[in-house]
Amino acid sequence: MKRTIENRLFKKGILIMGLAGLMVVSSCKKFTELSPLSQLSETTAFSNPANIELAMNGVYNRAAVGNYNGGAGRGYPFGAASIEQSEMRGEDMVNLATFYQITYETTITAAASSANNWNMFINLYSLINQCNVVIDGVTAAAGAGTITQAVADQYAGEARFLRALAHHELVINFCRPFVDGNGNKPGVPYRTVAVTGASTVAATLSQTRGTVAEDYTKILVDLDFAETNLPATRTSNKITRATKAAAIALKTRVKLHMNDFAGVITEGAKLGTSGAAAPYTSPIGGYALTASPDGPFATFNNNTESIFSIENGSAANGGVNGALANMFGPAANPLNSQVGRGLVATSPNLYNASFWVTGDTRRSLLQIQQTTNGAKYFFNYKYRDPTTSTDWAPIIRYAEVLLNVAEAYSRTTPLDVRALNLLNAVRNRAVPVADRYTIANFASQNALTQAILNERRVEFAGEGRRWADITRLSQDVNFQVAGGGIPAKILVTALAGDGSNYNTTTRPVTPAAKAAIPYSDFKYIWPIPQDELNANPNLTQNPGY
Template sequence: MKKVLKQFKIKETVFALGLLTLVCVSSCKKFTDLNPKSALSESSAFSTPANIELAMVGVYNTATVGSYNGGAGRGYPFGAASIIQAEMRGEDMVNLASFYQITYESTITSSTANNINMWSNLYALINQCNVVIDGVTEAAAKGTIPTSVANKYAAESRFLRALAFHELVIDFCRPYVDGNGNKPGVPYRTVGVNSVDKVQDQLKVPRGTVAEDYAQILADLDFAEENLPANTAGAGFTRATKGAAIAFKTRVKLHMNDFAGVITEGAKLGTSAPAGPFTSPISNYTLTASPDGPFVSYKNNSESIFSIENGPASNGDVNGALPNMFGPAANALNGQVGRNLVATSPNLYNAAFWINNDSRRTLLQIQQTTVGAKYYFNYKYREPATSSDYAPIIRYAEVLLNVAEAYSRTAALDTRALNLLNAVRNRAVPVASQYTIANFTNQNALTQAILNERRIEFAGEGRRWPDITRLSQDPTFQVAGGGVPAKILVTALNGSGSNWDVINRPVTLAAKGALPYSDFHYIWPIPQDELNANPVIAQNPGY
């Protein structure tokens, strides 16, 4: 794939084959870019099986790199930008520089770069998915490719479309759990924009409701499950598969509090076994023996279900690549450097639920070695020289914990929930520290342990804000009254590193106060360019 990306200069083009992109960025006042660079005609793009494959590769590359204000990529929509933005909206990492301060302190406006570029790049990806769906449908009708092959490409595109729309809903909408999805959603565009008349049609797609968006997300994933293979030869888990569609449904249904649905989908991937070790009958997903397995061997491991591929020829560059953005400026393990932008929060590092001898403290955290700034950093991404670390979208560990939570929510002290939790946790903790059912006094205590485990296991993978917002209406498990949690400011950190202390476990003052759920800053504003172009779309209240 990397050779293909380099050959067609995808980093410098709007689309691998120049297909029209539905974008709306501040540097381009038009809703749609009708002049793509280095373009082949659309008729050429879908004229041969080889070109169709290249078109599909181009869609994946847009998911990887994206653009920043219409220029070079910075990890939108599914690279470092989206992952760190989701972490910065939560409290388990601390912003050390100005790079993410607007997101971190919830001061975003309808004209700031963060929300503009997330919106525009997600819709650019969606439009490319739609163009491919239309193109392969026509190619099958002409006999260029078999219908089964066209359906596979359409299924890949619909999987990516569902992924993009779920990200949009999480960022720009009130969660499904607030009113069963009756709040305003985002425009669910399903038509590929490749002509002026289609542009005008798509400008008139209304927001609809969050529930309507979720229904279409699930319809896309159902189609993907039905038409995708269990494995994609030569692409591993960087191409959509049947298992990825099912795994993603467990996440979507968890956001809907559809716990029975989570359990049903998870069972397809082996989570209904009476006890571990758990192995999926589809694609043989299983946890790696060590918790760092998916990151040390990010190109080939048994746990990753779907990841976004990065490499020397295709990545978000130092302004948007995972290892550069997450890493410390100096460390003692390999001498490679990051940018000191975000540190693991000392309040997470010192949390009582994260035991001292959990191996993830040493395998997946690293201390800055610079004198006077010995903070701890996430160490899941560790190739800043090439920016090659894959962006993890969903792992088997998440499927297990999704189903564990679903079981724990529907039955009192369910041992099935405990077994799934322990499958993830026990590979990192010694036998003496492993849970038994006797550790929990009631159902809520077990659910809380699963939620705590998610904070440790998925630190640095962009799962914190999605968990905060889906729990926002839960009186038992919501964070900060259901709003944006309070934040530690860099000025409160002791540069010697003494804040990170699992012996005394100090609590560092969160100088930035929590934001209530009722505050309009809880969700992001729709970019002004979209509002200017779309006559039927309304801004989120307060902006």
């Protein structure tokens, strides 16, 4: 009877299979290479330090791989799916096939109509539940003397960092943004109770959505705890296990979504952003920009800029139906024999944008033109291993921290030279000297802020930051896209097979045949999956679905 209940709850997205999916003994400690040799009970999983470490590895594995419709993993929620879905909700990439069509064209009409929508929700809450299981487990282990309190707090800090990251992803996609009414719109249930069986179901099934503001408050509480208890540096897994800097960096992002510009500046200062000018280096963890803009991707597993990434490996990844290099990579590669599926191209309107200047090395290093006759489109080239799908999914880089703080300074003080210096630190490593900004390039405060926002589109292309920026800017008449709604989209039928849409000399504008969707449209946010509503009668559906 218990297994029947657990299976039902797993399908509802309320329960991940407790610790049934945790990995056990292996000669290699990287979670992507562990094999599920057996299933551990909760008691066994937290009975000794080695098993506790494996339990934490299991949480990262859940973040990286997840499952698709209860089956094989496709990179939900953070292995690839969050990046791919965010890009498809924006306008800086073009969907070329049916794979992401519902997301790209915003044709969701019912709660169960999009497998991508459903699986993001389910896998995010599965990750959250596994975080909660680990938090309870290490707390009990510390009480029993199995590990010290300090070690337990460090594990709990990792789990709470991931729990905050997951809840924020839910809010971004399933809720109206914080900036609409200071967070007074319906949020998502912020789950802190570990559901491991029938005895712990009631608390979850009675939980309401609360408000977006309440979610943000709890996200920041989790990140404050993580900052306090996570290590500043790690000797191994330096990028793929949460650190103090990762918690602080994520706070700069969260506070930017709240328009808490003073808070962004305060958090950023902890990571070295208050210096007079470049180069900037974080006193916590030693993070700094790589000399070349392709540094975080050419050596994704060992660079100074990546603060936190989700690890993928040849033994565990999103596969051809979810991995970043497969989705974003060209089907014919002029550089080598490694080819992706060519499903998502760079938008020519981004590629040709006036703010992306000629000579910017992010075109030559991080974009690649497919050689297929009749489909010579440009593709993102940050992810380069479609054969074994080992590219790590970037979650937050030092470049984002610098641009988050740059925007906060620019919003706070007109033509703030600190904002300019932070912007230039990121931009100047890629653009010709003649195109570098001085304060004289900007006639107004808004002009400088717009330059920072433009820089985000170029710098983070293909990293899943576009939708997050669109929705946090939705209420700002100076910077919103499409009246605050979902931007118009280019359809594949508008792309010329000879690649002529892409031209930085004439910079043509390709018409967007899929009309923008206004902010007032119910499809602006995703529906709560119907299975979740059926399981929890206290939840309310987003209006219109």
